[in-house]
Amino acid sequence: MGVQEAPYSLRLGHEAMQKIRVLAxxxxxxxxxxxxxxxxxxxxxxxxxxxxxxxxxxx
Structure with a gap:
């Protein structure tokens, strides 16, 4: 992955976040x-x- 950049706050819609949770x-x-x-x-x-x-x- 390489050198980590500074943290970035990501805003996702509720449904997209729920789908990411399921896949993770x-x-x-x-x-x-x-x-x-x-x-x-x-x-x-x-x-x-x-x-x-x-x-x-x-x-």
Whole structure:
């Protein structure tokens, strides 16, 4: 996962949060880890369809 960024407060609707809870419990993950996996999966899929997302280097 790399270096952790500063915490970010995420606001989700009630139904979306309930669905995340169900998936996290099903896969024995924390809600945070389930959300991280969802974001990483989305980014991978986006890059497959649209190409690499350019970001500034941390060096």
């Amino acid at each position: 419990a099903k896969d024995k993950r924390s809600i945070n880890m389930q959300l991280c996996l969802a974001v990483e999966t989305y980014l991978e899929q986006y890059e497959k369809e649209h190409g690499k997302i350019p970001v500034e280097s941390e060096e």
